[in-house]
Amino acid sequence: MREWKKNREMMKSHFDSDAFAGEESDQTLGMKQPPLEIEPLPDSRIIDLPESSAAELTEQNIYKCFLKRKSRRKYSEESISLKELSYMLWATQGLKRIVPAYSMTGKATLRTVPSAGARHTFETYLAVNDVTGLESGIYRYSALNHNIVFLFKIADMKKKLTEAAVGQSYVGRAPVIFLWACKPYLGEWRYKGESHKAMLLDAGHVCQNLYLAAESLNLGTVAIAAYSQNKVDELLRLDGNDEFIVYLAPVGKVENAYRHQHD
Numbered sequence: 001m002r003e004w005k006k007n008r009e010m011m012k013s014h015f016d017s018d019a020f021a022g023e024e025s026d027q028t029l030g031m032k033q034p035p036l037e038i039e040p041l042p043d044s045r046i047i048d049l050p051e052s053s054a055a056e057l058t059e060q061n062i063y064k065c066f067l068k069r070k071s072r073r074k075y076s077e078e079s080i081s082l083k084e085l086s087y088m089l090w091a092t093q094g095l096k097r098i099v100p101a102y103s104m105t106g107k108a109t110l111r112t113v114p115s116a117g118a119r120h121t122f123e124t125y126l127a128v129n130d131v132t133g134l135e136s137g138i139y140r141y142s143a144l145n146h147n148i149v150f151l152f153k154i155a156d157m158k159k160k161l162t163e164a165a166v167g168q169s170y171v172g173r174a175p176v177i178f179l180w181a182c183k184p185y186l187g188e189w190r191y192k193g194e195s196h197k198a199m200l201l202d203a204g205h206v207c208q209n210l211y212l213a214a215e216s217l218n219l220g221t222v223a224i225a226a227y228s229q230n231k232v233d234e235l236l237r238l239d240g241n242d243e244f245i246v247y248l249a250p251v252g253k254v255e256n257a258y259r260h261q262h263d
């Protein structure tokens with residue numbers, strides 16, 4: 001068999017046969033649930049986000065959003081507002097409720113996106129180039145508090161992001177880039193080896209909500225899976241093992257979403 005075909009196994013589901021039978025999950029073993037999200041360091045600069053409401057949408061008709069949706073790689077020079085950013089963060093990871101976990105120990109969050117077993121294993125990082133009122137740099141979203149924490153600046157960020165996205169310059173140039181980092185232990189704690197497929201499926205829902213949210217704001221995005229794992233993780237200072245990027249998406253203003261519908 002060609003070596004890379006072995007990856008197909010990861011696409012399959014073994015919930016009935018339990019490929020990892022004989023090994024208890026850490027949850028079953030009574031190990032502490034990992035935190036729902038990363039806490040900011042003391043003295044972090046935290047920026048509260050405005051409440052999201054449907055009022056600011058330029059297109060409220062979801063049918064039209066589906067029709068308009070496409071991958072957009074050309075953005076105007078305009079900056080993105082904090083309200084628009086807030087809406088997209090809410091649409092992609094926004095918290096609705098904290099609930100006791102469905103089974104056994106722990107707690108879970110219910111959000112604007114589904115997640116296998118409500119594990120919600122992602123942190124959302126933002127590379128901000130041009131958002132009104134925000135210094136350029138790297139931020140992390142707190143779904144629990146609906147705010148963002150400023151992490152650090154990166155010199156030549158546009159160039160480095162483009163390099164990390166294997167030369168896709170629309171990634172580096174966009175006013176804001178969403179980068180979703182997976183923390184696999186949040187899924188593994190309950191589902192052991194069955195969690196990995198589910199966590200990647202979860203990422204698809206998140207990005208699809210970004211596509212639709214962007215269309216409803218006359219913004220555009222494109223899902224990006226072609227990137228250099230090491231370069232992106234290094235840029236975001238992630239350890240690449242307990243936390244690493246699985247998906248990213250630049251977002252920018254679309255000059256005339258309807259006019260360019262068939263670009």
Ligand SMILES: Cc1cc2nc3c(=O)[nH]c(=O)nc-3n(C[C@H](O)[C@H](O)[C@H](O)COP(=O)(O)O)c2cc1C
Nearest residue numbers: 069070071072073168204222223224225226227247
């Ligand atoms: C998982 C996934 C990964 C993708 N990766 C990239 C990418 O790295 N670069 C890119 O330009 N487009 C990427 N795309 C966008 C696709 O090329 C695009 O969805 C496809 O051509 C269909 O076009 P549409 O989205 O406009 O319907 C990706 C899409 C998905 C769903």
